[in-house]
Amino acid sequence: MSTATTADVVGTAQDRVDGRRKVMGAAPYPIDVTLPRMAHAVLVQSTVTSGRIRDIAVDAAERASGVLAVVTHLNAPALARGPSTPLGPSPVPPLQSDAVLHDGQHVAMVVAQTRDQAQAAAALIEITYERDAPVLAFDDPRTSPVFHPRTPDTARGNVRQALAAAEVQINQTYTTAENTYNPIGLFATVAVWDGDALTVHDTTQGPHGVRDALATAFGVDPGRVRVLVPFVGGAFGAGLRVWPHVTLAALAARITKRPVKLVLTRAQMFTSVGHRPNTIQQVSLGASRDGQLTAIDHVATSSIGMADELFNPITPGTVDAYACPNLSTRATQVRLSIPIPGWMRAPGEAEGSFALESAIDELACALGIDPIALRVKNHAHVHPETGLPWSSNALLDCYRQGAERFGWPARNPAPRSMRNRGLLVGYGMARAALFAYQPPCNAIASIRRDGTAVVRSGATDIGCGPYTVMTMLAADCLGVPIERVRFGLGDSDMPKAPNEGGSGLTGALGNAVQAACVDLVRAFVNRVTGDEASPLKGCRLEDITVRDGGIQITDEAARFETYATILARHGLDEITVEGASAPPGETSPATMQARSGRFVPFTPPSTAARAPAGGYAAHFVEVHVDPDLGTIRVARIVSAVDGGRILNPKTARSQIIGGMAGGIGMALLEDTVSDRTGRLATVSLADYVVAVNADVRDVDVLFVGQPDSMTAIGTKGVGELAITGMAAAIANAIFHATGTRVRSLPITIEKVLGRS
Numbered sequence: 001m002s003t004a005t006t007a008d009v010v011g012t013a014q015d016r017v018d019g020r021r022k023v024m025g026a027a028p029y030p031i032d033v034t035l036p037r038m039a040h041a042v043l044v045q046s047t048v049t050s051g052r053i054r055d056i057a058v059d060a061a062e063r064a065s066g067v068l069a070v071v072t073h074l075n076a077p078a079l080a081r082g083p084s085t086p087l088g089p090s091p092v093p094p095l096q097s098d099a100v101l102h103d104g105q106h107v108a109m110v111v112a113q114t115r116d117q118a119q120a121a122a123a124l125i126e127i128t129y130e131r132d133a134p135v136l137a138f139d140d141p142r143t144s145p146v147f148h149p150r151t152p153d154t155a156r157g158n159v160r161q162a163l164a165a166a167e168v169q170i171n172q173t174y175t176t177a178e179n180t181y182n183p184i185g186l187f188a189t190v191a192v193w194d195g196d197a198l199t200v201h202d203t204t205q206g207p208h209g210v211r212d213a214l215a216t217a218f219g220v221d222p223g224r225v226r227v228l229v230p231f232v233g234g235a236f237g238a239g240l241r242v243w244p245h246v247t248l249a250a251l252a253a254r255i256t257k258r259p260v261k262l263v264l265t266r267a268q269m270f271t272s273v274g275h276r277p278n279t280i281q282q283v284s285l286g287a288s289r290d291g292q293l294t295a296i297d298h299v300a301t302s303s304i305g306m307a308d309e310l311f312n313p314i315t316p317g318t319v320d321a322y323a324c325p326n327l328s329t330r331a332t333q334v335r336l337s338i339p340i341p342g343w344m345r346a347p348g349e350a351e352g353s354f355a356l357e358s359a360i361d362e363l364a365c366a367l368g369i370d371p372i373a374l375r376v377k378n379h380a381h382v383h384p385e386t387g388l389p390w391s392s393n394a395l396l397d398c399y400r401q402g403a404e405r406f407g408w409p410a411r412n413p414a415p416r417s418m419r420n421r422g423l424l425v426g427y428g429m430a431r432a433a434l435f436a437y438q439p440p441c442n443a444i445a446s447i448r449r450d451g452t453a454v455v456r457s458g459a460t461d462i463g464c465g466p467y468t469v470m471t472m473l474a475a476d477c478l479g480v481p482i483e484r485v486r487f488g489l490g491d492s493d494m495p496k497a498p499n500e501g502g503s504g505l506t507g508a509l510g511n512a513v514q515a516a517c518v519d520l521v522r523a524f525v526n527r528v529t530g531d532e533a534s535p536l537k538g539c540r541l542e543d544i545t546v547r548d549g550g551i552q553i554t555d556e557a558a559r560f561e562t563y564a565t566i567l568a569r570h571g572l573d574e575i576t577v578e579g580a581s582a583p584p585g586e587t588s589p590a591t592m593q594a595r596s597g598r599f600v601p602f603t604p605p606s607t608a609a610r611a612p613a614g615g616y617a618a619h620f621v622e623v624h625v626d627p628d629l630g631t632i633r634v635a636r637i638v639s640a641v642d643g644g645r646i647l648n649p650k651t652a653r654s655q656i657i658g659g660m661a662g663g664i665g666m667a668l669l670e671d672t673v674s675d676r677t678g679r680l681a682t683v684s685l686a687d688y689v690v691a692v693n694a695d696v697r698d699v700d701v702l703f704v705g706q707p708d709s710m711t712a713i714g715t716k717g718v719g720e721l722a723i724t725g726m727a728a729a730i731a732n733a734i735f736h737a738t739g740t741r742v743r744s745l746p747i748t749i750e751k752v753l754g755r756s
Ligand code: MOS
Pocket: 205, 235, 236, 237, 238, 240, 343, 344, 345, 346, 347, 500, 501, 502, 503
């Protein structure tokens, strides 16, 4: 039994508490769930992009061996559309009409005893379509732009006048490609009904969202629906929405009265769980000759499905990026005959920062000013819209420390001036920021008679590390050794948590876990403060320190008692307390900060006094480009990151490295390509190329900054910081290496050689 003090596990590099189970193959993913009498569902998808189903012949499929049901729009029951969540709308439910709106739309489902039987029967279904001409281009006259209320136009000052008067102007157009998530694990749903009670194992980033959507679809009480996802695997945002196949799996189970498993194929992963929509963006910058920004204009257009309302936050990051008096942003979406998009890896921010940070680099070149110096000169010392000081902002330290670590001073600013063994060498950099996002969250914490702590919340872990960091946070907060703390998640019967998304879960969940744990200690203090038999008699929360599975009066080591002793004396098996967190600035339950086992009241600054800050980063990239072949290698990346308080430098670093890999993919490789009819041409990992280990070489992460002042645990999101700005940093490095400015992602050999 450990006697070491447990205080301050937080802040130290800890291995993943779930790592061993993962590498041993013992972590249960939804795809691994097998139940007695389980049947298998297979989806048939449209092979046209736009039109309607004239005829669908299912007789042969229905007669095929092992088939239990064939479901089409002709026999599917009405399914209500799920509710919108804070992150966005539910997709339109499947199999509700003969209309085909995109390639890969689910048009039939076969349920059979085995997956092979379902697959074989599905191949027997014959469908005749009436085809319409799909809408595939932003400038197609049949479309009209959609303005989403969540991305309103913004303006300050007079951007048109300021641009006209600017001594130096940049006006450029940037494009980003459609990207597809491609987690290695295929998305799977296993559904089983017991009367009107539904249990679902689903690859999702938010079990409560799935619960609510399915309850609505089938008209049952949400309390009768349970969604389980103890392990998700990679998701990258693909699990943020409740996709039609999830509803279909539950429908299959309902119709056949058997448990049903539905696993998407790799090809179906390209059309069934969203994608990053493509964008075209115009950025205009105005500046004085000495590099003072006077105008920023950012106009973004991105694609959206024919029947969907997902917003795409491309321009919000531009609004508060720089201290510039004149600014305008406009974001529109254009409906195309495409599978409906989702949010993918810093949705909007990744695309918007590519355009803005490329344009800033172009401005630096036009002015002959160092790109870091230009950014420092235009740093937003306060929030540029409101004039409020930031709740925390160490971006200047990111520039300074990152440049030093990278060796930026060795850069010769002239393009094509640096070489290494015949290769062109380029150094590029970019700024990155994430909006502050901390949705409401709940958690529940118990200490049991055996001295163990159990903390739970219906969140998910898509690999970012909540299992680990929440265990650490609870250990510190309760003074219980980390190996005696169990953190549970991935169950909609647990307290409601937001999706793991928007890089906001650590803040939301961490504050809820801390609130629950502080109140749990308070509950023990309340038990003993009037207890004649306790050495802690008379104590208050402010007087105590937690350590070694118990409580002591601070500075009086002898006045100590374990939780287990207290529970035993009071004849209790456990004490359990719920806690909640609210977004910074909103009315939050009174909370305490727990640091080094002690408890101090947390008094956040009033909303009027501070602008909530998200994370910041500066990315530095070295590329090597073959001057003859145009091949590009990212040789080295240094990211200096202000993520506020870093709970676990090891898992936080892993998140940044993951973002770097995504950034390399977005910049150089990833491209979801459609043919002239709108059908996807890249539906395998052979055609859709992602960054692999060989593409991710020398990567270095340094954390700078201080705990954020607006939230009790002091964190800011880090997950999506590395992909934000990374494509621009790579593009800027490629320009420096080659003298060729590529404004269109992905940056391919042909573009670098000027052949496309
Ligand atoms: Mo992320 S796209 O917020 O899962």
